Amino acid sequence: MTSPTPAAAPATNRLPAGAMRTAWILIVGGFAAILDSTIVAIAIDTLGREFAVPVATIQWISTGYLLALAVAIPITGWAQQRFGGKRLWIFALALFLLGSVLCATAWDAPSLIAFRVVQGLGGGIMFPLMQSLAVQAVGGRMQGMGKLMAVVTVPIALGPIIGPVIGGVILDSLSWRWLFLVNVPIVLIGIVLAAWKLPDDSARRVKAKFDIVGMLLLAPGLALLLLGLSNVESGDGIARLDVLLPLIAGAALIAAFTFWSLHRRERALVQLRLLGRRTLSSSSIVLALAGAALYGAMLLLPLYWQSLRGETVLTAALLLIPQGVGSLAARPIAGLLLDRIGARALAIIGFALVALGTVPFAFADAGTSNVWLSAVLVIRGLGLGTVLIPIMTVSMTGLGHDDIPQATMITRIAQQLGGAFGTAALAVVLTTLLDSATTPAGAVDAFHAAFWVATGVSVLALLTALVLPRREPA
Missing domain, CATH: 1.20.1250.20 (MFS general substrate transporter like domains)
Incomplete structure (x- = not known):
């Protein structure tokens, strides 16, 4: 109820x-x-x-x-x-x-x-x-x-x-x-x-009846989608049975669950009827793109330093610290700004910073200064530390106590699938171009193209953030 x-x-x-x-x-x-x-x-x-x-x-x-x-x-x-x-x-x-x-x-x-x-x-x-x-x-x-x-x-x-x-x-x-x-x-x-x-x-505990049919549709559907996307990351593109079959089967199960959930409404395992609220539906879309922007580039950055710069695994990880510093620094500021300028403006600012912090990697090569790239990562981290706060806040706007768990499942699924799609897309771009590269310059160009795609995802997320409400109701 x-x-x-x-x-x-x-x-x-x-x-x-x-x-x-x-x-x-x-x-x-x-x-x-x-x-x-x-x-x-x-x-x-x-x-x-x-x-x-x-x-x-x-x-x-x-x-x-x-x-x-x-x-x-x-x-x-x-x-x-x-x-x-x-x-x-x-x-x-x-x-x-x-x-x-x-x-x-x-x-x-x-x-x-x-x-x-x-x-x-x-x-x-x-x-x-x-x-x-x-x-x-x-x-x-x-x-x-x-x-x-x-x-x-x-x-x-x-x-x-x-x-x-x-x-x-x-x-x-x-x-x-x-x-x-x-x-x-x-x-x-x-x-x-x-x-x-x-x-x-x-x-507040309630003896709610478990939606067995919904579980049998949604859980394997999500698992198959994620399995197909994970197999994409291994290379050789998407035209393989271990990619296409899980993706098609997963999409079919998710579609079946959608009809089932809308029919059962409050009795469904995940109540997709809540997507009728603009705050939840818009924030779920933006969260999916935020997941793609966050996790997709996290695939590229370590590989850039290890493959093109010859750095060790540990050194590559240490070079990512400035991004974490920027993310930490942004959070208290973003929390204060949310109530002053609204979710839409704050999310747009955050995605703009993520894009600005990604573009320089689309020009970087083996000789680019690590000091410069560290400064760039601070900017990217500021963006990453900003974007999730307004979006996740908007997703909960106007919900009753018992609707909140349902909304959090929906937003978590959106972010999980978005991250998997983003990582898979960048993996396909990078591996396809690296496979065709015959010179060191070709490898550099492959990374440049992948970082341009990552930048494009951030820009797309920025544009999508325009659908968010300007301000949350009190």
Whole structure:
């Protein structure tokens, strides 16, 4: 049953008591999951050598994690309603902790892949639940939400930046098992804080009926789409059965789920009827493009330094730090500006900075100064640290307490698919041009073209941001 939207509170930037504390508790645990999703990517070659398997096999530690995320996200709204947000959050943390410990004890590639799936199931619940609990803590008030989102989205912005650095340091000095053990103290602290201080919402639990048909349509549909897009990244374009079949099957299942959800309305696993709200539908579209702009370029940047500049994995990761610094610096400012200039203007500024911070790489070559590129990355980081705050805030505007978990699942799915599409598109562009390059200059041109495409995605996202409301209602 959908609860009524709470009456708007008087316009003020002051958040309800305990809302910011809830946000900080959530990001402690959430940071581990987001960090883990990027920290392992840098270790693919090392783990392949460790277990004596080809890259195509060991790549499944990332693909399996991604598919598990897709399966877990759709059940989060129902599970929160059935068991309560606090209990579900602690369960997700415990499941992620179990997966981390199991990964550290893996004895071969299949066992590591299986244990990464356990991690992914925990992470898939945590990502949408983190945002849902934070927004519900505000009690339906949108004024001051920018400050809250500036905190909640910190792990999302920093994970892709800090993860490769930590992974590089671990691989340079420690056993690969520490890639997973590094999560343990973070998650333990998150569990203790959640059990101690996270508000108890057990009184709101409802014995909702589980939408089995919806789960059988949506979860495999998302997984197949992501599998097809992941296979695109391996090269050789999209004209392959392991790409086309999953994409076609996934799209068909998603289409079937769309009809099913619109028919069942409030009883659907994910209530797509909420996309009838302009705030949610417009922000979901922009979030998909934001995911493409963020994760697509994160594929290109490390490869640029390693392939064209001959840098080590660790050095390439360290060279990305300025982007993280810019992202951190932008968040408190963006949180304050949101209530002053509105979501649309702030999102446009953010995407413009992302584009400006990407263009110089479309001209860079093996001799371009790293100092100059570091300065450029600070600008790009400022943009990345800005864009998510207004978009995610808009997506929650005007929603009742029980609609918030549904909205967070929709926006999370949009961002996940957008990131996968963006990464796949840039991978196709880069690999196709690199395969045809016969000289070092040809390789440089391939990267230039890929960075121009990445810039174009940011510009497209900027234009799409024009559909966002100018200001959030009080």
